[in-house]
Amino acid sequence: MSKLSGFPELLPAERNVELYVLDHLRRVFELHGFANVETRAVEPLETLLSKGEIDKEVYTLRRLQATDEESDAGDTLALHYDLTVPIARYVVENANALEFPFRRYQIQKVWRGERPQQGRFREFTQADIDIVGRDTLPFHADVEIAQVMGEALAGLPVPHLTLQISNRKVLEGFYLGLGVADPVAVMRIVDKLDKVPADAVKKMLTDAGLSDDQAHACLALADIRATDTSFVEQVRALGVTHDVLETGLDELASVVGACRPVDGVTVTADLRIARGLDYYTGTVFETRMAGYESLGSICSGGRYDQLAADNRNTYPGTGISLGISRLLVPLLADGLTSDRSVPSAVLIALVDEESRATSTDVAQRLRARGIPTEVAHKAAKFGQQIKQAERRGIPYVWFPPAAGTDGQHSVRDIRSGEQRDADPDSWLPPTTDLTPQIKEPTS
Amino acid sequence: MSKLSGFPELLPAERNVELYVLDHLRRVFELHGFANVETRAVEPLETLLSKGEIDKEVYTLRRLQATDEESDAGDTLALHYDLTVPIARYVVENANALEFPFRRYQIQKVWRGERPQQGRFREFTQADIDIVGRDTLPFHADVEIAQVMGEALAGLPVPHLTLQISNRKVLEGFYLGLGVADPVAVMRIVDKLDKVPADAVKKMLTDAGLSDDQAHACLALADIRATDTSFVEQVRALGVTHDVLETGLDELASVVGACRPVDGVTVTADLRIARGLDYYTGTVFETRMAGYESLGSICSGGRYDQLAADNRNTYPGTGISLGISRLLVPLLADGLTSDRSVPSAVLIALVDEESRATSTDVAQRLRARGIPTEVAHKAAKFGQQIKQAERRGIPYVWFPPAAGTDGQHSVRDIRSGEQRDADPDSWLPPTTDLTPQIKEPTS
Numbered sequence: 001m002s003k004l005s006g007f008p009e010l011l012p013a014e015r016n017v018e019l020y021v022l023d024h025l026r027r028v029f030e031l032h033g034f035a036n037v038e039t040r041a042v043e044p045l046e047t048l049l050s051k052g053e054i055d056k057e058v059y060t061l062r063r064l065q066a067t068d069e070e071s072d073a074g075d076t077l078a079l080h081y082d083l084t085v086p087i088a089r090y091v092v093e094n095a096n097a098l099e100f101p102f103r104r105y106q107i108q109k110v111w112r113g114e115r116p117q118q119g120r121f122r123e124f125t126q127a128d129i130d131i132v133g134r135d136t137l138p139f140h141a142d143v144e145i146a147q148v149m150g151e152a153l154a155g156l157p158v159p160h161l162t163l164q165i166s167n168r169k170v171l172e173g174f175y176l177g178l179g180v181a182d183p184v185a186v187m188r189i190v191d192k193l194d195k196v197p198a199d200a201v202k203k204m205l206t207d208a209g210l211s212d213d214q215a216h217a218c219l220a221l222a223d224i225r226a227t228d229t230s231f232v233e234q235v236r237a238l239g240v241t242h243d244v245l246e247t248g249l250d251e252l253a254s255v256v257g258a259c260r261p262v263d264g265v266t267v268t269a270d271l272r273i274a275r276g277l278d279y280y281t282g283t284v285f286e287t288r289m290a291g292y293e294s295l296g297s298i299c300s301g302g303r304y305d306q307l308a309a310d311n312r313n314t315y316p317g318t319g320i321s322l323g324i325s326r327l328l329v330p331l332l333a334d335g336l337t338s339d340r341s342v343p344s345a346v347l348i349a350l351v352d353e354e355s356r357a358t359s360t361d362v363a364q365r366l367r368a369r370g371i372p373t374e375v376a377h378k379a380a381k382f383g384q385q386i387k388q389a390e391r392r393g394i395p396y397v398w399f400p401p402a403a404g405t406d407g408q409h410s411v412r413d414i415r416s417g418e419q420r421d422a423d424p425d426s427w428l429p430p431t432t433d434l435t436p437q438i439k440e441p442t443s
Numbered sequence: 444m445s446k447l448s449g450f451p452e453l454l455p456a457e458r459n460v461e462l463y464v465l466d467h468l469r470r471v472f473e474l475h476g477f478a479n480v481e482t483r484a485v486e487p488l489e490t491l492l493s494k495g496e497i498d499k500e501v502y503t504l505r506r507l508q509a510t511d512e513e514s515d516a517g518d519t520l521a522l523h524y525d526l527t528v529p530i531a532r533y534v535v536e537n538a539n540a541l542e543f544p545f546r547r548y549q550i551q552k553v554w555r556g557e558r559p560q561q562g563r564f565r566e567f568t569q570a571d572i573d574i575v576g577r578d579t580l581p582f583h584a585d586v587e588i589a590q591v592m593g594e595a596l597a598g599l600p601v602p603h604l605t606l607q608i609s610n611r612k613v614l615e616g617f618y619l620g621l622g623v624a625d626p627v628a629v630m631r632i633v634d635k636l637d638k639v640p641a642d643a644v645k646k647m648l649t650d651a652g653l654s655d656d657q658a659h660a661c662l663a664l665a666d667i668r669a670t671d672t673s674f675v676e677q678v679r680a681l682g683v684t685h686d687v688l689e690t691g692l693d694e695l696a697s698v699v700g701a702c703r704p705v706d707g708v709t710v711t712a713d714l715r716i717a718r719g720l721d722y723y724t725g726t727v728f729e730t731r732m733a734g735y736e737s738l739g740s741i742c743s744g745g746r747y748d749q750l751a752a753d754n755r756n757t758y759p760g761t762g763i764s765l766g767i768s769r770l771l772v773p774l775l776a777d778g779l780t781s782d783r784s785v786p787s788a789v790l791i792a793l794v795d796e797e798s799r800a801t802s803t804d805v806a807q808r809l810r811a812r813g814i815p816t817e818v819a820h821k822a823a824k825f826g827q828q829i830k831q832a833e834r835r836g837i838p839y840v841w842f843p844p845a846a847g848t849d850g851q852h853s854v855r856d857i858r859s860g861e862q863r864d865a866d867p868d869s870w871l872p873p874t875t876d877l878t879p880q881i882k883e884p885t886s
Contacts, residue, residue: 060505063558341541
């Protein structure tokens, strides 16, 4: 049996890193009052294709025992490729039972039907936060999304992150102010600056009908970035004016100005960010990780005023999506891991098979006080039992007294070798030993 | 858009119940040192079919853009229908990197390609614990699985549960001692006692070649149940002897005798349980929920000595699987829910839009001390803001002083109406108000 390319699986010590990340994200999102939702893994293929900005790289499903009529029925199901289309559907379907603005987080796997040879993920985990309004959604929701995700990113065991924020109204207004006829086309071209040299982008702009001066101004705008609201003056210095541009500058300054400084994350206004292929209408987000720029953006999103609609209402939304697998799998491959392959902080040694009940009883007394504990699986020599703990990364081995003796319990920190008498009803390890600890790669 | 039958989705207040259950299970499993693993959602169709005891009700996958060669390649992927086949594959694939006995828990969705009209779940969540050895697995692993799952079931917000334990060696040995030629066939017939009257089962047994006395003895064995080891004497009283029967009685007595009494769960030896269609080789488990017997077993498993194998080793295993959706969805439909649709314990009122920064600042000070908090989305009249909290089930509304005044902060418990001055850097609600609380159905 061989591993399936594009379907990453983690070993237990690596999974502990992912659990740490998932727990941290959940804690931050819930502290901010975001409710958790899970949606089913499948959507009707039609729904996915009608929203599609993903080149239809989806997996369709078929019951192995499907009848011919079923297969022809045209109600094919497919695995979701993001969590945005599903939440839009969920909101419309449950609108009467939800409170708006509806603030939710969602952490689930998604699937993309990539070609096998491309070596890209075909199954991966995403964490999304969104705020969805009914008919209206105040702008401060954009500010909140940036603040909450900024705070969430700050606690991750990863290299330095840069949360880049832009606003399509700034770009669109600027292009309109320049007298450009099709601002969306220009946005799509400027969006290529990540992959294509500036000269080539400039040529694409003039090929699209822009004058040399217009193309030059577009590139000058894309060059502006600032970690505070000083970008507003830099834009104004380019001498272009338009109402939409002014609205965009106000909005972007509000978002950037409101982000609290957090360790490990730089928040920056970056006017190169356009997300040209998506349906955003205002604020847009991307995120780069230092040393892993080739991954592209690992956390992206923005405002869409037409997230969903039913016969009576529209549901404007704003949100951001963190690619957990995209972020973690390369870091794990580079050596990020945890200090153990089990949750256990303590291994209870086994004197002999007859005294297993004694060891199990000690284990229960430790567990009752919140200490993850396992019992040695066989009564090998103590040296071997200590090695068993070592191989699993368990920091403590507990030695009960031999059956029938009135000896003392003792516990050994196998990292230092220090061994002390201990009471199973009161001994506690340091808090940091209670849960697996993240180990940064030693580079 | 209409809901898809067989793909249950929960509202946020219901999802809080599921999160409570998932958190509880994780806590118990980790206290016992079980490591968490997630496997990919897909397996090669061949792997699933070769293990198949599920009438091939699987969903196969196809890339929408698949080329003809790809479709013909015979390496079709399908969604897993349980977590046992995947963990067997994972263990073999990662055997060199795992420590044995390998103790893991796994909580994931699984899918079954049921016919749409059957109204059965097509997507559901399971929680599995298994212990897998390399070449050998001591019997006490069976005892541990029963103890851990018994403890996990005890903390669930559900009606009384009965964990029924049997052992196929008891049944097989008894049938062999009776002189029955094909004990497995008899096991499969006796397994129907749940759905078919005893008389009809007896007739099936005599039709299968058993004498009247033999059939009578088989039914007498199936009638034996006891919450302690007294079942051993009841079996012996039937006057059948066989070595395999003796081994089975010893094993079953060890498991039942070792299960600690826990609230809300009765552990019972029940010799009607055979799990005739599965590949178990010793201990077997099933679980019934009071008032919901028609669901069948909501938590099942057992020992299989041939879980997996590679060229060099066999991997015997023992485990049990809890059907979380199977358990919860009917209870939620009957009114089990939580007291709120958001994690927030506090809603910070908004005096006016200009003082949003003040309210956000108070919220951050509460969050810094672990209190989930949200800020009112608009500066409506306070009465309306209180109603907004009420509709979400948020127990407290916090009123900051009006901007520019040196008034006091105050907080109101909206359930009692009691309002008091409070300090954003020290006020704490009772612990039970910090997280959503389960609400039993009022029947």
